[in-house]
Amino acid sequence: MEKAGLLLRASIISIGNELLSGDTIDTNAAYLSKQLQLLSIPRVSGYTVSDDILEVVKALKSASDEADVIIVVGGLGPTDDDITREAISEFCNCKLVLNEEILKKIKGFFDLRGGKMPPTNEKQTYLPEGAQALPNRIGTAPGIKIEFEKTLIYAVPGVPSEAQDMFEASIKPDLERLEGRKPVSVRYLSCFGMSESQIAHLLSGRMERGRNPLVNITASGGVKTLCINSVADTREKADENAEEEQKNIAEILGNVVFSKEKETLAQATAKKLKQFHKTIAVAESCTGGLIGKLLTDIPGSSDYFKGGIIAYNNESKIEMLNVPLELINKYGAVSKEIAEAMAKGALKNFDTDCAISTTGIAGPTGATPDKSIGLVYICVVWDDKDYVERCNFPPDRETVRYLAANYALNLLRLKLLI
Amino acid sequence: MEKAGLLLRASIISIGNELLSGDTIDTNAAYLSKQLQLLSIPRVSGYTVSDDILEVVKALKSASDEADVIIVVGGLGPTDDDITREAISEFCNCKLVLNEEILKKIKGFFDLRGGKMPPTNEKQTYLPEGAQALPNRIGTAPGIKIEFEKTLIYAVPGVPSEAQDMFEASIKPDLERLEGRKPVSVRYLSCFGMSESQIAHLLSGRMERGRNPLVNITASGGVKTLCINSVADTREKADENAEEEQKNIAEILGNVVFSKEKETLAQATAKKLKQFHKTIAVAESCTGGLIGKLLTDIPGSSDYFKGGIIAYNNESKIEMLNVPLELINKYGAVSKEIAEAMAKGALKNFDTDCAISTTGIAGPTGATPDKSIGLVYICVVWDDKDYVERCNFPPDRETVRYLAANYALNLLRLKLLI
Numbered sequence: 001m002e003k004a005g006l007l008l009r010a011s012i013i014s015i016g017n018e019l020l021s022g023d024t025i026d027t028n029a030a031y032l033s034k035q036l037q038l039l040s041i042p043r044v045s046g047y048t049v050s051d052d053i054l055e056v057v058k059a060l061k062s063a064s065d066e067a068d069v070i071i072v073v074g075g076l077g078p079t080d081d082d083i084t085r086e087a088i089s090e091f092c093n094c095k096l097v098l099n100e101e102i103l104k105k106i107k108g109f110f111d112l113r114g115g116k117m118p119p120t121n122e123k124q125t126y127l128p129e130g131a132q133a134l135p136n137r138i139g140t141a142p143g144i145k146i147e148f149e150k151t152l153i154y155a156v157p158g159v160p161s162e163a164q165d166m167f168e169a170s171i172k173p174d175l176e177r178l179e180g181r182k183p184v185s186v187r188y189l190s191c192f193g194m195s196e197s198q199i200a201h202l203l204s205g206r207m208e209r210g211r212n213p214l215v216n217i218t219a220s221g222g223v224k225t226l227c228i229n230s231v232a233d234t235r236e237k238a239d240e241n242a243e244e245e246q247k248n249i250a251e252i253l254g255n256v257v258f259s260k261e262k263e264t265l266a267q268a269t270a271k272k273l274k275q276f277h278k279t280i281a282v283a284e285s286c287t288g289g290l291i292g293k294l295l296t297d298i299p300g301s302s303d304y305f306k307g308g309i310i311a312y313n314n315e316s317k318i319e320m321l322n323v324p325l326e327l328i329n330k331y332g333a334v335s336k337e338i339a340e341a342m343a344k345g346a347l348k349n350f351d352t353d354c355a356i357s358t359t360g361i362a363g364p365t366g367a368t369p370d371k372s373i374g375l376v377y378i379c380v381v382w383d384d385k386d387y388v389e390r391c392n393f394p395p396d397r398e399t400v401r402y403l404a405a406n407y408a409l410n411l412l413r414l415k416l417l418i
Numbered sequence: 419m420e421k422a423g424l425l426l427r428a429s430i431i432s433i434g435n436e437l438l439s440g441d442t443i444d445t446n447a448a449y450l451s452k453q454l455q456l457l458s459i460p461r462v463s464g465y466t467v468s469d470d471i472l473e474v475v476k477a478l479k480s481a482s483d484e485a486d487v488i489i490v491v492g493g494l495g496p497t498d499d500d501i502t503r504e505a506i507s508e509f510c511n512c513k514l515v516l517n518e519e520i521l522k523k524i525k526g527f528f529d530l531r532g533g534k535m536p537p538t539n540e541k542q543t544y545l546p547e548g549a550q551a552l553p554n555r556i557g558t559a560p561g562i563k564i565e566f567e568k569t570l571i572y573a574v575p576g577v578p579s580e581a582q583d584m585f586e587a588s589i590k591p592d593l594e595r596l597e598g599r600k601p602v603s604v605r606y607l608s609c610f611g612m613s614e615s616q617i618a619h620l621l622s623g624r625m626e627r628g629r630n631p632l633v634n635i636t637a638s639g640g641v642k643t644l645c646i647n648s649v650a651d652t653r654e655k656a657d658e659n660a661e662e663e664q665k666n667i668a669e670i671l672g673n674v675v676f677s678k679e680k681e682t683l684a685q686a687t688a689k690k691l692k693q694f695h696k697t698i699a700v701a702e703s704c705t706g707g708l709i710g711k712l713l714t715d716i717p718g719s720s721d722y723f724k725g726g727i728i729a730y731n732n733e734s735k736i737e738m739l740n741v742p743l744e745l746i747n748k749y750g751a752v753s754k755e756i757a758e759a760m761a762k763g764a765l766k767n768f769d770t771d772c773a774i775s776t777t778g779i780a781g782p783t784g785a786t787p788d789k790s791i792g793l794v795y796i797c798v799v800w801d802d803k804d805y806v807e808r809c810n811f812p813p814d815r816e817t818v819r820y821l822a823a824n825y826a827l828n829l830l831r832l833k834l835l836i
Contacts, residue, residue, distance in 0.1 A: 030441075043440075287711075307728045310700070312723050
């Protein structure tokens, strides 16, 4: 990707063998990307490299072809494997020089803790010539800022709290002063009940690459999140275009859209329950407590969630949810009738306005000739009515359980809309 | 980094604007890196690129200079922004050709769900010429395997469950057959109840970098997993060294170690329940179904898990768990006495051999002058005895809930050992 004239672009270089080995998940890159997007300096590339000077130099070369702003994360510590200072000075063709101010600060850091500066920390007092130190308010490692051939290079420590604090305190105000930033607005649509390809089909042209606004889809647990990115000359125009696109897509997709924010189905359903001052209970068989867990993930859920029964065997369905034994004998535990009886039992026992239930076969065992893995009956009881649906989910235990939980929450949401 | 003659090296290319924007954290790269390390094919670099053919081709070029094995993650879906197929065929100088077998499979996938294959999914039936399709047992997108100029290129979907399943089922067995790998043996120790720094302190020299066997710690939900990596000239020697180290460390850490495998506390506790032919029920207040969820994540959990009550308010504790109202009035719902009464209520109502309960303040609201956020009472009832513990967890809702759930499972595990 060529550097664009008008729009500023960013790249992130993450350094560390612990990232390459998978022992550490790179959360810094995600955090910094989000921050850069809010500053209208979208990230266009990312590199993960080992604690090796030549590797970092190679990544700096490649990133400087693509981006105007590069943030290097990690490798600023005091040990032998910390090589970011060396790599930046190599890339910028300059030497490392002692910085008296940093020396004083690091000595002060150890003084305050009643110790002497260990010799290993001396390393941290050197900076590439012409670079500026970024203060570290949490640890000892100072950050680095240097400009080289029109590319602005920042280096921050790999410890997430230090990286975030340094970005907030030093880099963000710096970037906000840069010219050439075009306002970017981001809006979301959270959807359930339609496949990625169906959504893409309905939206067709709107998802084309290079389009502005640009629309992306991500999927998790059956939830599809659409992210609408709009770039314009002014903040107002960017907002307006993003919201216009959001509105148009929401109209096309109809009630598949459960939120105009990026949120979970439990959050969206919980909002509806709160809005209508309704309480809920759950009766879970194959989901085994997952729906309760998802609803109580939300702070303040005791306002609407009263509780539930995890009825994992027949006896608990009979004893705790008053499901008639004859019904189980007649239809089997995985049936429309049992789902209905379970939801009604929860509604009654917890004295709530609505209840949801699940009964199904999550696998890998438990399938019968006429009931295969992935078959789940889901029931919502609400306002003296009940709605049961028969679902066939892909036969993977985790998938079945998450899809069933979200399907149940979505069914309730749809019924609450009526 | 030059390709090495003897040791195989890997690179990962993660594709997706949602990664660059920070909307999604790249957990696939960490998972795959760990798996590659276990196969003695260490990852030497990583690229994060946008949904843009030229960008992916550029990353493929760079990665093929460094690595013998490249895994491309994402961009295999049915929409316009899915460009991995195109990028690989561009990089390998070959065209995309229709694969009849894939077409049949995808049509079958939709048939099973009673729908027709949407036209957008047609895209997924094309593969670079000479490539092999890797079956997807969860979704529609098949993976890709192709060899180009001595570099082995795999492409897997970005959905984590699909990426992992495809790696396990198709890529891992494939890579295990490659020559040039030195035998690596990996052993695990799963621990609970000791901090990372306490463990590091007890193990001191054993955790030094560059050591063989190499010991790493990762932490999640209070569980610390020690990974012991041993490299040797023969498989037998590598196994022997890893097992020797595992044995020594297990002795040092004592009953903090809950498993000699990499498993969850729910899995380890479930094994004990099965071993002793005991059944369990749960009574959850602040964990809201999470313990039930964790226990039923495990296939075959109906052998020992009968069910539970999510008692999120006082009424449900009274009605569904027979907790005396006077007890709540006297001690408050978050108390030793209520935890005990809840566990006993679950034991009785579900007629099980043991039961666990939680009652606490997950926050952010609900604290009182003498009961702060993070306070949780946990009770295990077992063999006519009950054990209650008062815990103070860090005051973050998610942390409180996961630590409480795992603490409860661990308490049961420890009592089952007696």
